[in-house]
Amino acid sequence: MLSRVANSIYWLNRYIERAENVARFLEVNVNLMLDIPNGIEQQWQPLVTTTGDRAFFEEHYGKATAENVIQFLTFDQQYPNSIFSCWQKARENARSVREIISSEMWSEVNATHQMVADASKDLSISDLSDFLEQVKQASHSFVGTTDATLSRNEAWHFGRMGRFLERADKTSRILDVKYYVLLPSATDVGTLLDELGWIALLKSASAYEMYRQSSQQHRVTPAGVSGFLILDAEFPRSIQFCLWQAEQSLHRITGTPLGSWHIPIERALGRLRSEMEYLMIDEIIDRGIHEYLDQLQQQMNEVNHGIYETFFALTPLEDTAAPQSQAQSQSQTQFLATQQNH
Amino acid sequence: MRFDAYELEDFYDELFQSPNQPRVEGVALVDRIHQLESGELLQRQQAAQQALFKLGATFGVYGDHQGGERIFPFDVIPRIISAQEWSHLEKGLKQRIHALNLFIDDIYHDQKIIKDGKIPAELILSATGFQKPCMGLNPPHGVWCHITGSDLVRDRNGQWYVLEDNLRCPSGVSYVLENRRVMKSTFPQVFEEIPIQPVDEYPSYLLNTLLHLAPGNIARPTVVVLSPGIYNSAYFEHSYLAQQMGVELVEGRDLVVVDGYLQMRTTQGLQRVDVIYRRIDDTFIDPLEFQADSLLGVPGLMQVYRDGKVAIANALGTGIADDKVIYAFVPEMIRYYLGEEPILANVPTYLCWEPKQLQHVLENLDQLVVKSADESGGYGMLVGTQSTQTEREEFAQKIKANPRKYIAQPTLCLSRVPTILDQEFVGCHVDLRPYILYGQDIYVHPGGLTRVALKRGSLVVNSSQGGGSKDTWVLCQ
Incomplete structure (x- = not known):
């Protein structure tokens, strides 16, 4: 392709x-x-x-x-x-x-x-x-x-990879901002400050109903909501789920079996996703949720860049570089760069 | 809707021979239309337009940055051509393309036609379509013009003329195919009653023509359609043809010359390209040899082409025969190269380059149509009968400043076909662009694009100037 x-x-x-x-x-x-x-x-x-x-x-x-x-x-x-x-x-x-x-x-x-x-x-x-x-x-x-x-061809896999990486980025971003707004000080973690706000956050990710249904949760708590949006393995907008989908498509495109890697982008995404698999929300909260999400976004940024380098920016020759792909990735990089400044 | 009040006026009508009396080949269609309930035809017209809108069968208009894309208006009353008439056109077009191809080959090699005094060297060298880098080029099988669209018109007597030849990248064939698809779903019964030659094989013929060009010993040649990209006015067609042939649609930035071959950048690395169906002009192909500032082309492509490691359709340099001054010499070429009399006539053409003819043109500007030799799409022209004094004066200045650039032709009373305008049948002027493929043999696609001027009385059928199109039915023997 x-x-x-x-x-x-x-x-x-x-x-x-x-x-x-x-x-x-x-x-x-x-x-x-x-x-x-x-x-x-x-x-x-x-x-x-x-x-x-x-x-x-x-x-x-x-x-x-x-x-x-x-x-x-x-x-x-x-x-x-x-x-x-x-x-x-x-x-x-x-x-x-x-x-x-x-x-x-x-x-x-x-x-x-x-x-x-x-x-x-x-x-x-x-x-x-x-x-x-x-x-x-x-x-x-x-x-x-x-x-x-x-058909489940390369086109389909590139599409799915794009969709899920975008979704992972958006979920992490809304959680980061809302968490910060809803829990201005770290000492508030674990208290039920503003249930309304947390419900709204779930709804922002179309996650409210699925959160209620999931067996681990009974109450809407900051830890519960954050855990669900970052780590849930089944909810289609949780960050881990999104990265897992993207990783599967990446491997279908490259032909490398899942669980192994040949090129840097496979390693970067595989490592990011598998680390999440063994992580618990309490650990994340201990580290500081904003710090965690900030780092996560940087890592996803590297994944985006890796995809660009691996597939789209093939053999960069000065005169014939693809203007469109550059423009698009540029706006995204800018997007992420400003995000880190907030 | 009925044809009872339809007026033929003083024009050749393609459907009616006299008021209320359809031509033999149109009887079944007129009967069918008269059988429709009132309002049904209009409904079908609307449905057909909507179907085309949904397909996104659009074209772009240059200089129109707001809208960008428009739907090519479509009229459901088809233009019918009898089998006999078609076979005459087919013969004439084959003859013409054969001669034009020999001419192009001659011009880029020995230039015998100049040496024998049939065409002045000055006219060839001053043509914008003449490409010096193409001298000595040997395209596969000696074929230069693989895909041609020649514009034909009929005058008041029904006599056919060739108005111009398009040998670089003629567009419009996608509308031929889409119009037919829409017509079949709009009037299925008519297609059962009337034996109409199908048009769907075009992509197969085109692909065969392109595969025929592939450098030898390649088991599965890679064919691509090269487009300038989504902002080009004919982008829909580029994408459509690539899809119909199942080949890649590429832009210049997808291609690169590496190791002496043309390659495309894919997600799996570089992949060799063997045949290009190019939809960009000669001068944009390779910035190293032509326009240095072109971003559409591929540096180094021309050398790969010369080495025979990639084939290009149409060959570079064919634009020489698109020049409207050179057009005037086509009957002479047919006599010179084939020793035959032309089957299809040219429109009488005055060359402003020639002082006497220039004088005649300047004195009769209000009667003539003046065209720029190297522009198309209805741009750069003056329709004398519909111009103002000021416009004529301005144009006269342009002609005098650069006589080589202009030709003039009498205003033709183009034939008409009934067309639905404001819910009634109105005779609208049409032309016809058949598509001719030159692969192993010369093939003329049955029918072609009938363009129709959708303003009452207008003679300009170009899509960029408010024209529309109709389905063209060539009847079976």
């Missing part, structure tokens, strides 16, 4: 996943704000922090009001990670690999892009929830269509 094509499929999936996560964060925050008693200031700043693009926001908007943050995350055409921009780039990537993906996948992307573009022209705030729901639904529908129509 052409490196450029693999790169486009990888990013097609990442952008769609990214848009879905932005929609979910936003939806949950809108709902949460409705529950906040009058007189207490609404919390929109954490949402901006989650994106890792705080500097961009402050430069263009200033204060984190509901209206500003919603505009920023939904339809801002200048902001590269708004829902609008994500779908635009998803479509652009899909269009450049139309002959590789199934026509059903293309139709999904084309239709959703149109829906988002239409909504961006006149969306009233009362329609916001419907819109966010549609964005989430479109992402699920794309994944379903992909699974139902695309």
Whole structure:
């Protein structure tokens, strides 16, 4: 498979996943704000922090009001990670690999892009929830269509790898920011401060129902929620689950048996994932959850870079470097770099 | 909807020979349309448009950064060509392509046609399509123009003319295939009643043509379609053809010359490429030999091509025959190389390069269509009958400044086909672009793209100028 094509499929999936996560964060925050008693200031700043693009926001908007943050995350055409921009780039990537993906996948992307573009022209705030729901639904529908129509070939594995690495990144990020907001001081760990906030956090990852069902949990506690989102082996948005999926696809692409490694990227991802397998949430909390997540993000950043180096940036010759893959990975690196500064 | 009120006016109508009297080959279609319930035809027209929209069968418009892509409008009333007429066109096109290919080969080798005084050397050397780096080039089997789309028109008497030849990378064939698919689902019964030649084999013929070019002894040659990328106006077609042939769609940045071979960058390392179906112009192919600032091409590709280690369709240098001044000499080429009389006529053409003809053109600007010799897509032209005094004056200046660059032709009364405009049948002007493949033999794909001018009275059928398309039915013998 052409490196450029693999790169486009990888990013097609990442952008769609990214848009879905932005929609979910936003939806949950809108709902949460409705529950906040009058007189207490609404919390929109954490949402901006989650994106890792705080500097961009402050430069263009200033204060984190509901209206500003919603505009920023939904339809801002200048902001590269708004829902609008994500779908635009998803479509652009899909269009450049139309002959590789199934026509059903293309139709999904084309239709959703149109829906988002239409909504961006006149969306009233009362329609916001419907819109966010549609964005989430479109992402699920794309994944379903992909699974139902695309052979389990290299294209499919690059897509799955992109989707799960993006998801792992987003789960770690929302947990990091929320944990920090909900538990400002380390001494508060273990106390039931703000159950509402923790429930909202679970909902941000569509994890509330599954958390309740999982046999280990009875109460919503910071440790329970963090453990579930980082380490649960069955929940499809937990970081460990995501890395495990990505690792399986990586090995299908390279042909190296799981549990062994030949190239650095296999080692980096395999090591990261298998370390998590033996980790307990208490250890993470002892180390400091923010410190742990910060390091995790750095490691995932290295994985992203490794994938780029291994598959997309083949034989870099000065004159013929692929502009698109560079641009895309650049925006992501920037994204992660700013995240580390918060 | 009925044709009772349909007016033929003073034009050749492709469907009707006189008011309410369809031509023999159109009787079954007209009957079928009259049997439809009122409103049904319009519904089907809409359904057909929607089907094309969903397919994303779009084209881009240059200079339109807002919209970027548009749907190529489609009209459901087809254009019908009888078997007899088609066989005449087929013969004429084969003859023409045969001669053009010999001409290109001659120009890049001995230039006998110049030495024998049939074409002035000055015209060849000044043509923008003439590529010096191609001198002495020997493409596989001596074939240069593997894929050609020649534009044909009919005048008021129904006489066919060749309007221009497109020998670099003619586009539009994807619409031929998609239009047919949509028509079959829109009017299935008609296809049962009327014997229409199928068009679906085009990708197979194209792939065979390309495989035929592969350097010898390669068991499974790698064929690719080379596109400038998603912002090109014909990107849909590039991607569509690659998909239909099951070959890779590549861009210049996917390719690199290593160890004397052309290779593509894949996730498993470099992989050799044997045949390129290029959809970019000659001068963008290799920045080392042509346009140094081109980002679309591959440095070093030309040398690999010269060494015969990769084949390119169409061969580089074919653009010489796209020049509208050179076009005027095609009948002469047919006589010169084949010793035959041309089966298909050229449109009478005035060369502004020639002082007497220039004088005539300048005096009759309001009657003529003036075209730039090296532009296409309806750009750089003046339709005299529909121009203002100021436009004509401006154009006259341009012509005088660079006479070699311009040719003029009489305004043709292009034939018409009934077309649905504002919910009624209106006669709209059409042309026809058949596609000709030159592999082992010359093959003319039955039909081609019928382009239709969708503005009442307009003569410009180009997609970039508001034209649309129709399905073209060539009837079986």
